[in-house]
Amino acid sequence: MNDRPTTQSPDDEIDSAAETQGSSSNYLQSFARGLSVLRCFDEQAAAQTVSEVAQRTNMTRAGARRILLTLLQLGYVAQDGRLFRLTPKVLDLGFAYLASQPVWRLAQPVLEKFSAATHQPSSMAVLDDDEIVCVLRIAAPNRLMTVDLSVGRRFPAYCTALGRVLLAGLPPEQAAEVLSAAAVEPRTSNTVTDHDKLLEIVDHARQHGWSMIRNELEPGLIAIAAPVRDRSGKVVAAISVHCHGADPMANSPAENLLPPLQAAAASISLILQNQG
Structure with a gap:
């Protein structure tokens, strides 16, 4: 039996703390952070690197990268080299509200x-x-x-x-x-x-x-x-x-x-x- 403690990255520690906080308030911090990544793209920053997204959202670089790669797989962002940008699929979220x-x-x-x-x-x-x-x-x-x-x-x-x-x-x-x-x-x-x-x-x-x-x-x-x-x-x-x-x-x-x-x-x- 291995009793050695597992090693957590700083970002994992943030996630764990957020999940602990969210468990008592029904607040999904990871989901909220994903939305903040979507919102950080605007006219002044239409295309951003992982580091720029991390800075604009006050996240670690590792956390911002995981969210961007998730959004990439879902089709909400596109990647061109080091740069990420939103795709037209993001409009579905807004039009769903208008349609409702x-x-x-x-x-x-x-x-x-x-x-x-x-x-x-x-x-x-x-x-x-x-x-x-x-x-x-x-x-x-x-x-x-x-x-x-x-x-x-x-x-x-x-x-x-x-x-x-x-x-x-x-x-x-x-x-x-x-x-x-x-x-x-x-x-x-x-x-x-x-x-x-x-x-x-x-x-x-x-x-x-x-x-x-x-x-x-x-x-x-x-x-x-x-x-x-x-x-x-x-x-x-x-x-x-x-x-x-x-x-x-x-x-x-x-x-x-x-x-x-x-x-x-x-x-x-x-x-x-x-x-x-």
Whole structure:
């Protein structure tokens, strides 16, 4: 009988500690670390080495390598020499979410009609912690716009009209907690960053059912948002219209764009409620 202790690598020790921690909380640390590897690829780091992934995810090199090789076998990453990059199969994860939520499909014809009538781009988004995630985008011939609101893009909730409407859909104390935890910083010289002022703005959106930003996310950008509600009255998404300060619509955006936007939000809400 061999009584010699087995030797563990530092990464094995981390895994063992994580499994011990997870066993008492139903939390799979290894799965969470795999997701963090997927999320570490972005525009600035579309292709990375094992060492770069390890650094960006705060893992050991051995742990990052094991996860990358697992993702490689599953088809979620591809390898080119020392570099790894995501494959289109990763999109299946996002599209599964979109397919499971009927509100986006129900909203698309309504927003298409709205954008055709106003000649302005429109979007739909949902709240994810202190960020918004764009789930629907209707383009319009507005060449002055530079902000990328394509599906899947994330933006801070505190400085977007969509985010403020979605925060207004939360209980006041929860919205305050989200804003307190958010990394609030000026995106432009006009961005509201004062916590109390942001709470006032969110409360205004809660009372009046809409919110507008001007030059807060990027210079020249004006956006108005309104909530989409389910059968219980809960805010499940928000829609917005965007225009540039140089656009004639920008002279009186609340008068020109808010009424049709609110009508579109009410129409989507009614369709959603009828669909159950």
